[in-house]
Amino acid sequence: MSHHIAVGALLVECNHFGGIPTDLDSFHRTQFLQGDDLLALDEGTLGGYFEVLCDSKEEFSIIPTLAATACPGGLVTDEAYAQIKSTLLSELESARDNQQLDGVLLALHGSAAAESHSDLEGDLLAAVRNLVGPSVPIVATLDLHAHITQQMIDHSDVLIAWETYPHRDARETGVRGAKAMADILTGKLKPTMAMGIAPVLVGAILGATDGDGPFARTMKLAKEIESSDEVYSTSAFLVHPYLDAPEMGGGGLVITHDNQNLANQLAQEIAEFYWEQRFALEPELYEIDEAIELGLAHAGTVVLVETADCCGGGAAGDSVQVLPALLALGPAVSSVIPVVDQLAASACHAAGIGATLDLQLGHRHDPKWGKPLAVEATVVNLTDGRFIYQGGIWDGCEGNMGPAAVVKVAGVFICLASFPTYEWCGEQYSALGIDVTQMKFIVAKNPMNYRMAFEHCSENFMVLDTSGPTPATCRHLPYKQKVRPAFPWDPELENPIRLLQ
Ligand SMILES: [Zn+2]
Numbered sequence: 001m002s003h004h005i006a007v008g009a010l011l012v013e014c015n016h017f018g019g020i021p022t023d024l025d026s027f028h029r030t031q032f033l034q035g036d037d038l039l040a041l042d043e044g045t046l047g048g049y050f051e052v053l054c055d056s057k058e059e060f061s062i063i064p065t066l067a068a069t070a071c072p073g074g075l076v077t078d079e080a081y082a083q084i085k086s087t088l089l090s091e092l093e094s095a096r097d098n099q100q101l102d103g104v105l106l107a108l109h110g111s112a113a114a115e116s117h118s119d120l121e122g123d124l125l126a127a128v129r130n131l132v133g134p135s136v137p138i139v140a141t142l143d144l145h146a147h148i149t150q151q152m153i154d155h156s157d158v159l160i161a162w163e164t165y166p167h168r169d170a171r172e173t174g175v176r177g178a179k180a181m182a183d184i185l186t187g188k189l190k191p192t193m194a195m196g197i198a199p200v201l202v203g204a205i206l207g208a209t210d211g212d213g214p215f216a217r218t219m220k221l222a223k224e225i226e227s228s229d230e231v232y233s234t235s236a237f238l239v240h241p242y243l244d245a246p247e248m249g250g251g252g253l254v255i256t257h258d259n260q261n262l263a264n265q266l267a268q269e270i271a272e273f274y275w276e277q278r279f280a281l282e283p284e285l286y287e288i289d290e291a292i293e294l295g296l297a298h299a300g301t302v303v304l305v306e307t308a309d310c311c312g313g314g315a316a317g318d319s320v321q322v323l324p325a326l327l328a329l330g331p332a333v334s335s336v337i338p339v340v341d342q343l344a345a346s347a348c349h350a351a352g353i354g355a356t357l358d359l360q361l362g363h364r365h366d367p368k369w370g371k372p373l374a375v376e377a378t379v380v381n382l383t384d385g386r387f388i389y390q391g392g393i394w395d396g397c398e399g400n401m402g403p404a405a406v407v408k409v410a411g412v413f414i415c416l417a418s419f420p421t422y423e424w425c426g427e428q429y430s431a432l433g434i435d436v437t438q439m440k441f442i443v444a445k446n447p448m449n450y451r452m453a454f455e456h457c458s459e460n461f462m463v464l465d466t467s468g469p470t471p472a473t474c475r476h477l478p479y480k481q482k483v484r485p486a487f488p489w490d491p492e493l494e495n496p497i498r499l500l501q
Pocket residue numbers: 143144145167
């Protein structure tokens with residue numbers, strides 16, 4: 001008997017504190033596919049789904065619904081969410097009405113939020129459950145930066161997250177998710193699921209799964225637990241802390257074979273271990289001037305990590321907080337900084353290469369974090385802003401900064417993009433013709449991937465204590481929801497772990 005499985009994706013990470021609203025254009029710029037167009041995807045999470053469903057000895061027929069992916073940003077607009085949700089639901093509804101719906105397999109992020117739904121994935125899974133009923137299994141794959149909510153647990157059968165950060169295993173996670181669906185439908189798995197949440201809100205600087213850092217140790221424990229016969233799957237989470245939602249935290253999610261008590265106990269164990277790592281997850285930070293002074297005293301290239309303005313965490317990428325200190329070094333010290341500024345990029349395209357023009361730079365897309373800086377700049381390069389990702393979740397896919405420009409002011413090369421893009425391995429600088437090896441200071445606006453991008457030319461990385469919607473520490477973020485008690489504000493708590501089941 002053939003099993004009919006509906007497949008879809010809604011992948012975006014959102015930020016409650018800033019960034020540019022994620023509208024339908026944001027999805028169309030990255031990925032917005034419907035129906036049979038999905039079936040052409042052979043990479044990423046959906047590629048992993050199709051690999052399993054097409055190659056299995058069991059007969060599966062795929063019902064492609066919708067795949068909507070956007071660069072991380074501000075909240076998904078209600079209009080965009082309504083359209084994506086209704087498209088997905090109407091595809092599911094017609095499959096259900098044709099009695100051709102045996103399972104729903106969704107690639108989600110887990111930290112998306114719409115203007116009117118701070119738990120977007122919980123809302124979506126609830127709507128899907130409501131439509132398909134209790135007996136059709138729902139399996140969702142997630143980013144390990146997901147914010148797991150009771151609603152997500154209530155309305156899914158299996159949740160499985162990526163295991164790597166930097167993220168390299170979207171496809172492998174797709175394989176795991178589709179296998180879970182196949183195992184449920186063929187009677188090999190009766191999943192029981194629990195999530196242990198430790199109230200730890202930290203940036204991702206020390207959240208690598210490579211090496212032996214605090215989150216790598218947590219992931220290692222989760223994977224050791226997964227190797228037991230009684231356990232089907234485990235996931236470890238370091239929650240994206242730039243949502244403003246109640247009861248956030250990281251920890252462990254465990255799926256057992258029909259044994260809720262064991263799932264609870266093991267999820268608690270991972271979350272307790274993660275709680276013990278909390279102090280090791282807060283990075284050492286530098287003020288801008290301090291970092292530049294130390295950097296000048298150091299031979300070689302220095303990377304200034306301005307994670308507070310990380311497009312990959314939903315920020316607009318338009319901060320110029322570091323720029324005055326770089327300009328003050330004069331023309332003899334070369335440095336490079338990325339700034340998203342559509343107006344400035346457009347003015348450069350109008351002026352042409354070689355032109356000198358007065359620009360007001362930065363803080364225009366998300367003006368809460370600073371004021372534009374007036375500069376007299378010379379245009380040294382212009383491009384259409386397109387580039388190809390070399391690795392990671394978007395390996396081989398095109399990134400699109402929109403019309404882009406490089407301007408030079410004193411010794412600083414300022415890379416202007418029209419739209420924010422996720423940073424993987426320095427592709428944006430390369431596409432704009434920047435030779436980072438010639439720079440004294442490189443500004444990197446991400447909390448993790450800067451190492452991959454620049455370790456070939458620098459061994460000196462300093463994380464800056466700047467303000468923005470994706471800061472290195474969450475201490476000063478203006479949360480309005482009930483996020484406390486939580487680390488770092490409440491470092492000692494009795495019974496900190498909360499169990500969702
Ligand atoms: Zn992530």
